[in-house]
Amino acid sequence: MTDSAGDARARALAEHLELVNGLEPLLPAVDAVARRLIGTYEAGGGVFTFGNGGSAADAQHLAAELIGRFVQERRPLAASALSVDPSVVTSIGNDYSFDEVFARQVRALVSSADTVLAFSTSGRSQNVVRGLAAARDQGAATVLFGGGGGVPAADHADHALIVPSTSTARVQELHLLLLHLVIEQVDAWAACEDEL
Numbered sequence: 299m300t301d302s303a304g305d306a307r308a309r310a311l312a313e314h315l316e317l318v319n320g321l322e323p324l325l326p327a328v329d330a331v332a333r334r335l336i337g338t339y340e341a342g343g344g345v346f347t348f349g350n351g352g353s354a355a356d357a358q359h360l361a362a363e364l365i366g367r368f369v370q371e372r373r374p375l376a377a378s379a380l381s382v383d384p385s386v387v388t389s390i391g392n393d394y395s396f397d398e399v400f401a402r403q404v405r406a407l408v409s410s411a412d413t414v415l416a417f418s419t420s421g422r423s424q425n426v427v428r429g430l431a432a433a434r435d436q437g438a439a440t441v442l443f444g445g446g447g448g449v450p451a452a453d454h455a456d457h458a459l460i461v462p463s464t465s466t467a468r469v470q471e472l473h474l475l476l477l478h479l480v481i482e483q484v485d486a487w488a489a490c491e492d493e494l
Contacts, residue, residue, distance in 0.1 A: 330485035344376030349417030400429030410437030421449030445469030
């Protein structure tokens with residue numbers, strides 16, 4: 299390994315640890331998002347989630363943890379990742395615009411009983427901004443996992459978990475941790491409900 303590779307690795311680890319150690323201010327928002335999801339399920343709603351690229355993978359990860367389980371055995375919870383159907387995504391992108399791929403699905407599928415979670419490392423992707431705006435128009439609760447500085451998508455979110463970094467890799471790493479902190483609470487609630 300070259301010195302520059304070792305330096306890059308050391309910088310990446312230092313940045314990651316600094317962000318993890320600075321998460322305390324986001325914990326109230328983590329708890330609020332967990333309460334929002336629990337409230338959604340108590341009211342008979344479901345969760346819809348989306349993002350682009352690595353953020354789409356985070357959205358799929360969330361849906362998988364809710365439908366499957368995180369740690370505790372419990373009933374499946376309704377969740378859908380809107381980036382997983384290539385026929386839907388490409389037909390909307392082709393016939394309308396890639397900016398509409400999430401908004402159009404939200405208008406078709408989401409009701410006021412639901413919660414919509416978006417993942418965006420920058421918060422500036424127009425399809426994410428429009429997807430959250432459409433969810434608001436539907437009366438759904440909205441959550442953004444974002445990053446960086448000015449985040450336009452946060453204007454359409456009831457709850458925003460913004461990682462204070464412009465590094466795509468670091469933001470995605472922290473999104474996964476924040477996501478797990480949220481799901482852990484939802485998982486525990488669902489397992490407890492199942493025991494009643």
